[in-house]
Amino acid sequence: MRSDPKHLQAALTAWCRLLGDANVQCDAATLGQLSQDTMRSPAHACARLRPASSDQVAACLAIARQYGIALQPASTGHNWGYGSVATAHNRCVQLDLSRMDKILDFDEALAVVTLEPGVTQAALADYLASRGLPFLTPVTGAGPTCSVLANALERGFGITPVTDHWQAVMGLEAILPDGQHYRSPMWAAGTTPCYKWGVGPYLDGLFGQSGLGVVTKMSIALVRRPQVVQPFYFWVDSGAQLPAALDGVKRILDRCGGQVGGINLMNSTRLLSMAYNDQPLTRLSPDERDAAARSLALPAWMGVGSIYCEHAQLASVKGIIRSELRRFSSRYQFRSQRQLVLAERALRLLPGAWSRRWQLTLGKLRMGVELMHGQPNQVALPLAYAGGARPRPGALLDPARDNCGLIWYAPVLPLRSQQVATFVGQMEQLCLGQQLPCPVTLTTLSGRAIDCTVPLLFDRDDSQASGRAEDCYRQLFASGRQQGVLPYRVPLAFMDLLAEAQGSAWQLGQRLKAALDPQHLLAPGRYCSLPTITECPPAAMEPQL
Ligand SMILES: Cc1cc2nc3c(=O)[nH]c(=O)nc-3n(C[C@H](O)[C@H](O)[C@H](O)COP(=O)(O)OP(=O)(O)OC[C@H]3O[C@@H](n4cnc5c(N)ncnc54)[C@H](O)[C@@H]3O)c2cc1C
Numbered sequence: 308m309r310s311d312p313k314h315l316q317a318a319l320t321a322w323c324r325l326l327g328d329a330n331v332q333c334d335a336a337t338l339g340q341l342s343q344d345t346m347r348s349p350a351h352a353c354a355r356l357r358p359a360s361s362d363q364v365a366a367c368l369a370i371a372r373q374y375g376i377a378l379q380p381a382s383t384g385h386n387w388g389y390g391s392v393a394t395a396h397n398r399c400v401q402l403d404l405s406r407m408d409k410i411l412d413f414d415e416a417l418a419v420v421t422l423e424p425g426v427t428q429a430a431l432a433d434y435l436a437s438r439g440l441p442f443l444t445p446v447t448g449a450g451p452t453c454s455v456l457a458n459a460l461e462r463g464f465g466i467t468p469v470t471d472h473w474q475a476v477m478g479l480e481a482i483l484p485d486g487q488h489y490r491s492p493m494w495a496a497g498t499t500p501c502y503k504w505g506v507g508p509y510l511d512g513l514f515g516q517s518g519l520g521v522v523t524k525m526s527i528a529l530v531r532r533p534q535v536v537q538p539f540y541f542w543v544d545s546g547a548q549l550p551a552a553l554d555g556v557k558r559i560l561d562r563c564g565g566q567v568g569g570i571n572l573m574n575s576t577r578l579l580s581m582a583y584n585d586q587p588l589t590r591l592s593p594d595e596r597d598a599a600a601r602s603l604a605l606p607a608w609m610g611v612g613s614i615y616c617e618h619a620q621l622a623s624v625k626g627i628i629r630s631e632l633r634r635f636s637s638r639y640q641f642r643s644q645r646q647l648v649l650a651e652r653a654l655r656l657l658p659g660a661w662s663r664r665w666q667l668t669l670g671k672l673r674m675g676v677e678l679m680h681g682q683p684n685q686v687a688l689p690l691a692y693a694g695g696a697r698p699r700p701g702a703l704l705d706p707a708r709d710n711c712g713l714i715w716y717a718p719v720l721p722l723r724s725q726q727v728a729t730f731v732g733q734m735e736q737l738c739l740g741q742q743l744p745c746p747v748t749l750t751t752l753s754g755r756a757i758d759c760t761v762p763l764l765f766d767r768d769d770s771q772a773s774g775r776a777e778d779c780y781r782q783l784f785a786s787g788r789q790q791g792v793l794p795y796r797v798p799l800a801f802m803d804l805l806a807e808a809q810g811s812a813w814q815l816g817q818r819l820k821a822a823l824d825p826q827h828l829l830a831p832g833r834y835c836s837l838p839t840i841t842e843c844p845p846a847a848m849e850p851q852l
Pocket residue numbers: 379380381382383384385386387388391392404424447448449452453454455456457458460461462463464465518520521522523687688689690691706713830833
């Protein structure tokens with residue numbers, strides 16, 4: 308990869324000829340958008356390309372190879388809390404795939420949708436709803452504007468029964484850095500892929516979290532809407548009861564199998580971030596946070612799960628869950644979407660602050676239930692604003708645009724109750740040491756593994772707070788690593804930690820990167836080590852078209 312401005316200029320001219328001037332952008336407004344981020348990342352792209360087809364993607368890559376300019380793909384570019392659209396160095400050009408937004412096929416019999424990178428959760432949900440197709444969109448907390456394909460590629464987690472989105476990937480097409488096309492082995496033209504693993508080495512997996520190719524098409528298995536979607540909530544009164552609660556959750560998953568989706572357990576600080584609007588969470592001292600949590604009667608932990616089943620199964624699944632919850636929970640409830648809507652309506656008739664607060668809480672619970680029904684919404688996004696950033700009035704939420712301070716630490720642990728509880732205690736201590744709140748969500752990935760997500764929230768305008776959040780991330784990473792625990796996904800700014808932590812698997816990854824992308828043209832520095840780059844000072848590299 309070259310860092311000479313003349314090559315960049317020549318490449319931009321060639322891309323303009325290919326895509327048209329309007330789709331090669333390096334004006335000030337674009338550069339401003341490319342630098343939007345929820346943290347301090349190594350660098351940001353110096354231009355944006357907007358291809359509209361996989362042929363154009365291949366041609367963009369050919370020009371990148373010719374001039375030695377690195378490309379950073381983005382499907383919708385909302386990788387908030389993981390570096391958004393940041394790049395490893397300031398010579399990268401963003402390959403923005405959001406114009407490739409077609410749903411190419413839906414095979415109703417096999418329940419497999421084939422779509423392009425720019426298809427958002429909202430677009431897929433609209434497609435299904437407008438055709439009366441009874442299937443769940445694989446939603447996440449990141450909301451309607453995020454790419455279904457990119458979230459699966461990043462191995463994101465969701466709310467609906469197939470929590471792990473990569474698991475639902477049946478096949479894909481990609482373009483390699485050398486221009487070669489890849490298509491999953493058992494996906495013949497004109498067919499729907501129905502068997503994830505194909506035959507021979509499992510090569511689709513190479514494209515997740517790797518930068519080994521630009522994925523231009525993906526087939527994803529959807530879950531048919533079940534007759535019943537029944538949420539349940541449970542209260543855990545003290546931190547000391549967390550191990551018992553985790554054991555209970557594990558037994559529920561073991562006993563109910565696929566009829567219960569991922570179960571979330573949120574600590575009181577996480578609950579506070581949803582229920583408390585008086586001041587930014589980051590401005591409260593630990594004592595003030597405790598007092599606010601007490602004033603709202605928040606429990607130490609609260610659990611949320613959902614039953615997905617047939618009417619005939621509901622009573623027995625509920626019976627199993629009830630028998631487990633009784634063993635550790637002081638209070639639990641099964642509440643349908645309809646019941647929450649009715650309760651919200653009834654509260655609207657009552658005056659006063661108490662009623663308003665409960666309307667707000669019930670509104671959020673109802674939107675949480677919408678997610679369980681596969682309807683994307685923005686209910687989880689206000690969390691990113693807990694460091695004091697303000698949403699743009701009248702616009703959809705966008706934590707990077709709105710200068711929110713957020714870094715996700717998302718380690719995956721074995722679902723061993725005592726180990727998880729001890730780990731959570733350590734995370735709380737490390738956050739406390741850096742004067743950061745520690746809002747934890749524990750999300751079961753299976754009966755074996757649990758994700759312990761902590762959003763490090765801070766005021767992005769305060770460089771000391773940014774520094775404390777970065778230190779905290781490094782400490783959390785080091786502490787986890789000592790115990791053999793790693794995050795499932797890492798912000799670009801902290802890739803160096805991953806490179807140090809990995810052994811033979813990482814070395815194989817590097818060899819594959821060297822073989823398939825020797826010039827490091829694609830997503831340099833993401834999940835693979837970066838060769839030394841001679842940087843130009845930003846002023847000297849302003850491209851001119
Ligand atoms: C409050 C909040 C809640 C969140 N909740 C969740 C959650 O529940 N689950 C979850 O998983 N995430 C969550 N996120 C994190 C993140 O916002 C989402 O994962 C989001 O889907 C990622 O952004 P995107 O879909 O726009 O992907 P992009 O930003 O488009 O892509 C992400 C990365 O994938 C690679 N990539 C993208 N497209 C391609 C391609 N076609 N070919 C090759 N490589 C590609 C690129 O390296 C890119 O940087 C949350 C964030 C916030 C702020």
